[in-house]
Amino acid sequence: MVSVELPSFPSKQGYLACLSAILILSICTCSLCFTRPEGRKCRKLRSMEVENKYVTIKHHIHGLPSSLDFESRSATLTLMIPPGSEDVIVKNLFVSIDPYQINRMKVCSSSQKTVDFARRLHPGHRIDAFGAGRVVASGNAEFKKDELVVGVLGWEEYTVVRPGSMLRKIDSNMDFPLSYHLGILGPSGLTAYAGFYDVCKPKEGEKVFVSAACGSVGHLVGQFGKQSGCYVVGCAGSKKKVELLKEKLGFDDAFNYKEETDLKSALKRYRYFPDGIDIYFDNVGAEVQEAAVANMNAFGRVAVCGVISQYTDAGKQAAPNMLDIIYKRITIRGFLAYDHLSIYDDFVSATSDHIRHGRIQSLEDVSHGLESVPSAFAGLFRGDNVGKKLVQLAADNINSRR
Amino acid sequence: MVSVELPSFPSKQGYLACLSAILILSICTCSLCFTRPEGRKCRKLRSMEVENKYVTIKHHIHGLPSSLDFESRSATLTLMIPPGSEDVIVKNLFVSIDPYQINRMKVCSSSQKTVDFARRLHPGHRIDAFGAGRVVASGNAEFKKDELVVGVLGWEEYTVVRPGSMLRKIDSNMDFPLSYHLGILGPSGLTAYAGFYDVCKPKEGEKVFVSAACGSVGHLVGQFGKQSGCYVVGCAGSKKKVELLKEKLGFDDAFNYKEETDLKSALKRYRYFPDGIDIYFDNVGAEVQEAAVANMNAFGRVAVCGVISQYTDAGKQAAPNMLDIIYKRITIRGFLAYDHLSIYDDFVSATSDHIRHGRIQSLEDVSHGLESVPSAFAGLFRGDNVGKKLVQLAADNINSRR
Incomplete structure (x- = not known):
């Protein structure tokens, strides 16, 4: 049995349509939180607030990146969905660290003008990236609190996924590690x-x-x-x-x-x-x-x-x-x-089968904690990683932590 | 009506299989003439002899070619087919002058090891090239004296086309100039x-x-x-x-x-x-x-x-x-x-139709005489040519000239 469910929210075209939806996502998620003026906040809302840490570039990067090119910032995020909103808030557990992001961090690269997901990043702004996490709050009937999801999230603790972006549920009885959905099955x-x-x-x-x-x-x-x-x-x-x-x-x-x-x-x-x-x-x-x-x-x-x-x-x-x-x-x-999404089903089916029969192995290289994202990323260009580079942002205990 | 007849001698695969047969041809035609010791030659054989002029490289060429890199040589050729031979002797009327030949004239080029027709040329040896001419003598029943042909001939006055090489008859009632069969229809x-x-x-x-x-x-x-x-x-x-x-x-x-x-x-x-x-x-x-x-x-x-x-x-x-x-x-x-020979028929049909209706025009740039081959070739690399570069070796009067 393949643990991947297709399709889910909101596309009907297979979850990897998310890749084509990164632009939409990033436009929708560039504001990290929804806040109300402090004076008018009720106690309940305040109790739902977190300081959502995210990694950003300090400046556009030229040449080899180093950890010093990045910084952590935070923004207040209320972990509640306003009435009428179809947003989904995800606590990120794993984020993907990929070399192509360097081309987005340059002040100029011909790649930035070619496809939506390659567009330029800006200092101080969040960085969208593929990730896996658990739903904290949802205004969308297709996603329920505590469900595991993968999709375009970000180098941050929580991501607010807007309608028009992409998210896919992972079967909680899945027979593969969650991280596989960012690597070998992602x-x-x-x-x-x-x-x-x-x-x-x-x-x-x-x-x-x-x-x-x-x-x-x-x-x-x-x-x-x-x-x-x-x-x-x-x-x-x-x-x-x-x-x-x-x-x-x-x-x-x-x-x-x-x-x-x-x-x-x-x-x-x-x-x-x-x-x-x-x-x-x-x-x-x-x-x-x-x-x-x-x-x-x-x-x-x-x-x-x-x-x-x-x-x-x-x-x-x-x-x-x-x-x-x-x-x-x-x-x-x-x-x-x-x-090449037309072969997505073949890919998942064949690859899952190879994994189950021990014919193909997944190499993963996992760092831990949001603060390790800059060094994990810079390390890609020194060849530090062995296999798929991931950062695990949190152990899967979001219910107990909040 | 298309003036191109397919297939002919010896392949059944369309006349442009000649391109793939250049190696065979050149092996077969590297000896320019068949002679017997002078003392044993009869008068008739001597009367059939010509001094067959050909253009060759003096040395392998490095960089831009010039006329000085070439020289004319000649070898005695008897314009008669020995009993049992299936050779065809062609008096060349037009030869094609193409830039790719420079890669064959180098002492070394990666291209020389890739396909047969790109193999290295040697100083003093004949240079095979696409051409058009008239049959002078034939041991092959498919070709008769005086018929017009195109195929892999050479930068020379006469070419002995051996079996295993390629030659195609041109309809003498053709509605296109002979030169077209080296260019726009070649x-x-x-x-x-x-x-x-x-x-x-x-x-x-x-x-x-x-x-x-x-x-x-x-x-x-x-x-x-x-x-x-x-x-x-x-x-x-x-x-x-x-x-x-x-x-x-x-x-x-x-x-x-x-x-x-x-x-x-x-x-x-x-x-x-x-x-x-x-x-x-x-x-x-x-x-x-x-x-x-x-x-x-x-x-x-x-x-x-x-x-x-x-x-x-x-x-x-x-x-x-x-x-x-x-x-x-x-x-x-x-x-x-x-x-791409599978589209050859489509190509001839469509292109002939375009020509007849004046929708496509052929640009040709013709020099005259075998002695003009070196300068015509060197000129390609200065951009001298306007359209297809050809050298006309002789007016079509081979019957009267011999």
Whole structure:
């Protein structure tokens, strides 16, 4: 049995429509609280008030982020739904820490003008992010107090989810950890699944190269590849990660890119890819993409999922050899998971089945407490994380805490 | 009526299978003549001998080619087919001059190892190339003396076409000039048609940008675009070409890239593409590709047909912004026409119809005489040609000349 219920509130299109609804959400949730002038507040309202802490950027970020670029702020939030409102207030338990957010923190990036969920963040404002939590108060009949939910929440203790945004209930009898719904069964999982199957269109026996192979998406792509009968090699940034890929996740081979002085040679046929590369799942861009294209077979496919090396260094742009692109008829295709919702049901069904049978494993890297969000985020760009990076904001004891 | 007959000798798969057969051809035709020791030659054989002139490279070429990189040589050829041979000897009337040949003339290029017809050329050896001519002698029942043919011939006066190579008869009552079968109805036309329709998959009203828009392929792509209801802008390298594109070929707009100091700005929405670019048909690579990607709409497509600026300057590699590729879900796809033979019949039918009704025009740029081949070829890289570059080797009077 799959623990995921679809659809829920408010969309009828599968919960990952939430990804496309982030703009709506953030417009709706940019004011963190609803307050009334103190003088007119009744005692009951005051007793429902909390200081809702959130993490924000102090200024737009240029280059590598550090914890010092962030600060915590708070705003008073009344944990009650005004009459007539369909808001849902969620106490956040886990929030997702994803590299793409850095592009929103820049003063300017071409990505900010392309899709709603990539728009620029502003210093002092809340930061919307995928998360999981428990309903504290609800004006929507579809959500009841204490129900577990996932959706677009934020780097904050509580999120007020307005109508027009997205939230999905999680079966409380679910047979997977709540965190899986942010990772392997959430956006990271769909990104890996859609990118690998919809974009790369693998055939059994093909040779697959994955960069950032210990990342939230990469470690799943490699495992999907193995499940599809492909030969899979990953690269990562430490010996520990390389061992993990080979020994725990079943990659055919893996290497530490930091130890390779010449990536093109490292990928050459006589080493990791004796028969060339058919599919390159790109999470890093720059010279790794160039090396992959140079070692590709005819009709090779590059799925560009992320280019983390370019996110913090605009000079690190891949310049794949266009002679290879032409003569080997290579396709380079950028993609976003939310264009692939048509395969969402397949993704959940197949992935859940793989997990239950022990065929695919989820790597998670969890930090604790809202105050750890800045360092968790900055750590992504140093390669600190092993698998999906999450911050657990609270133990699941919201009833007792309030 | 379409003047193209399919299939002919020896393939049953449409005459453009010749493109895939170039390797076979060149192996078969690398010895230019069949001779016997002079002492044993009979008078009749001697009377059938010609000195077959051909153009070859003096050395492998690095950077921009010049006429001085080439030389003419000759080899004795007996214009008679030995008993039992299925060879066909063709007197070449037109040969095609194409930029991609420069990649074969280099001492090393990644392209040389990818497809048969791109393999390296050697100093002193003949250079195979698409051409049209008249049969002088034939050991194959499908070809008779004096018939007009097109196929893979060479930069030479006569070509001995061996079995396993490709040749196609042209209807002597054809209603198009012979040269069209090398350009608009030949490989250049198929490249434009396949690249535009199969790779770019245009929709009516989409915005199309074509570089090297006065080139052999570009001028056709733009016209196909107009026939499909697209908005088409081309760039070229001279005022004369720009005027031609706008005034003769019906492009919506065109500009001289040499006059633009900032291509990204030139393509910006408020100038040539007020609504962004949906399709970029790339013939040049480098900064033009980068500028196109920067100004692309979501789900934009780049068909990489050629990157002439990189052919003679390896440092001129395009580095399209991968953030754009991801967030705008752009596809960059290299292609070769010979992978698209399944649409060959459609291509000939549709293009012939366009020509007959005056909807599409063929631009040809013809030089004369084998000795003009080196300068014609070198001129491609200076942008000298306007349209399809051909060299006419002889007037069609082969019967009277021999």
